[in-house]
Amino acid sequence: MISILIIDDHPLVGDGISTMLNSESYLTILGICKTAKDAIEFLTTALPDIILLDINLPDMNGLALCELIRKNNNSTKIIGLTSTNEAGIIIQFLSKGANGYLLKNMERDELLLAIREVMNDKIFLSKAANQKLLEQYNTVNQAIKSVPILTRREKEVLNLLHEGLNGPQIAEKLFISHFTVETHRKNLMQKMNANTTQLLLKNAKIFNLI
Structure with a gap:
């Protein structure tokens, strides 16, 4: 059984994904958090296999939350879930420790594929996100390495x-x-x-x- 936490402040998105995934017998939704604060509190008592994380939250940037989660937890897989398809943001998300990046208009099959891939320790990008990165870089790894590390x-x-x-x-x-x-x-x-x-x-x- 693969456990999933959804972090998204839009009820239609969170509830829609939950409904979409609940039909799969090997998946279980642990909860839906609408703020970073709620998510941080939730993660003190639960350890999901996968987190679906929106990049735009009302109280904290999703990039910052991704980095914070990764510092305290190296085992949970994090998939960015957003409507933003910009190379810079995709690269930043991956460099903060995310394992995948999906656009919110993804098909159900693509979401299920992303879950399987990250659980197999692979990086997964939606087709659109992957195409956006490859417009500027030869490989995803090259894109991640291109992010400047600032003091x-x-x-x-x-x-x-x-x-x-x-x-x-x-x-x-x-x-x-x-x-x-x-x-x-x-x-x-x-x-x-x-x-x-x-x-x-x-x-x-x-x-x-x-």
Whole structure:
């Protein structure tokens, strides 16, 4: 028996998937959580085999929740369930520890296939998501490896650059020297293959980092 937790704030989606899967004798729905808070509490007392996770939740970004779940639980399979088919978000989701990515308009057979594949320790992408990734990368693994790994301070500098602050303003905001800010900016540009701040921010948006 494969146990499943659905995390989605839209009742029609959660109930629809539950109804769709309940007809399969080898699947059982442990619950439906509508917020990240509810899901975190639920996971303190239950360990589902699979989590179907919406990327847009009212109280926390699904990417952040995926990363949080994965830090505390390395065995449960996580499948992103969303209407967003953007390469940057797909890559981010997989890099946070997800095992698959499905669009909400998927067919029942595709969902069942995804469940079987991730339970066999494979990465599963919907046909549309896979096509989107392969428009830019040769393989899924190459796409995942392309995600820049940023330090906490680099993330702070990047967000402030996105807000329109300049070097001296960022230095004052973070209580660091202007030289340190410029060092972080140069590191960010190198990691995201950019030679201007404008291109840096453009690439950061592609990777869903801002």
